[in-house]
Amino acid sequence: MSLSGKVIVVTGAARRIGRGIAMHLAGEGARVAIHYSSSRQEAEQTAAECGNAPTFAANLESIPEIEDLFRRVEEHFGRIDGLVNNAARFTRFDPLEVTEADWDFIHRVNLKAVFFCCQQAAKRMKASGGGRIVNISSLGGIRPWEEHVHYCASKAGVIMMTKALAKALAPSITVNSVAPGVIPFEENNDPRIRALIQATPARRAGEAAEIAEAVSYFLSATNFVTGQILAVDGGLSLR
Numbered sequence: 676m677s678l679s680g681k682v683i684v685v686t687g688a689a690r691r692i693g694r695g696i697a698m699h700l701a702g703e704g705a706r707v708a709i710h711y712s713s714s715r716q717e718a719e720q721t722a723a724e725c726g727n728a729p730t731f732a733a734n735l736e737s738i739p740e741i742e743d744l745f746r747r748v749e750e751h752f753g754r755i756d757g758l759v760n761n762a763a764r765f766t767r768f769d770p771l772e773v774t775e776a777d778w779d780f781i782h783r784v785n786l787k788a789v790f791f792c793c794q795q796a797a798k799r800m801k802a803s804g805g806g807r808i809v810n811i812s813s814l815g816g817i818r819p820w821e822e823h824v825h826y827c828a829s830k831a832g833v834i835m836m837t838k839a840l841a842k843a844l845a846p847s848i849t850v851n852s853v854a855p856g857v858i859p860f861e862e863n864n865d866p867r868i869r870a871l872i873q874a875t876p877a878r879r880a881g882e883a884a885e886i887a888e889a890v891s892y893f894l895s896a897t898n899f900v901t902g903q904i905l906a907v908d909g910g911l912s913l914r
């Protein structure tokens with residue numbers, strides 16, 4: 676299926692991987708809704724490079740703000756064909772030091788917001804005949820990282836949520852997930868990141884465009900592809 680003219684919401688689309696996804700989809704002719712929270716300037720820049728796409732601010736920690744976001748997108752475009760749940764948080768803590776606030780900081784965005792964004796989009800997609808949802812999970816939802824237990828749990832949750840929603844929303848809506856490996860955006864001297872890249876069978880880090888390609892596949896595939904998790908990680912999950 677062509678993405679031309681399809682209305683696709685990308686959360687956290689101002690910067691980094693989200694920006695790469697939005698630009699790739701716009702390049703394929705999709706009409707993208709650029710969601711952002713604090714990165715207004717970057718969102719406007721991305722939107723300009725996506726053919727003057729509209730931007731939508733929302734703090735995804737708030738369910739009323741999520742509901743309002745989808746209301747505004749529908750008002751603007753008249754429909755929603757696709758959703759890419761990309762926005763997330765990432766922190767590193769010794770699990771013995773994690774506080775309730777540290778836990779909620781991650782799970783409110785990485786897991787709870789992803790669910791309620793899926794719910795808001797799916798209600799509208801059902802009413803208009805169907806749609807496509809892609810949740811960005813992580814290699815950390817597949818492999819255990821000892822300093823990111825809280826993050827790994829949130830992304831493993833995204834993976835199971837993807838599978839359960841794929842059953843719940845079939846046959847008109849598909850739900851799939853792309854699990855990125857190491858996708859750095861600045862010169863990184865962190866020895867842990869360097870070790871991960873070294874251990875990657877592809878012998879390099881990944882790029883946003885490579886995640887975007889996988890997202891685009893799920894958005895344009897038929898409804899025979901659902902509940903799938905595609906690791907785009909240079910083979911790192913095989914370690």
Ligand SMILES: NC(=O)c1ccc[n+]([C@@H]2O[C@H](COP(=O)([O-])OP(=O)(O)OC[C@H]3O[C@@H](n4cnc5c(N)ncnc54)[C@H](OP(=O)(O)O)[C@@H]3O)[C@@H](O)[C@H]2O)c1
Nearest residue numbers: 687691692711712713714734735761762763813855857858
């Ligand atoms: N980069 C990697 O190596 C890597 C590896 C594995 C998985 N991933 C996953 O890939 C996705 C994108 O990664 P990334 O590194 O590009 O992400 P990122 O820069 O850490 O975050 C993406 C965006 O999430 C948005 N966000 C965070 N909290 C929010 C909130 N409360 N409300 C609304 N938006 C919020 C931010 O928007 P604003 O800037 O507008 O506030 C941010 O720009 C994430 O799901 C991440 O977990 C990334």
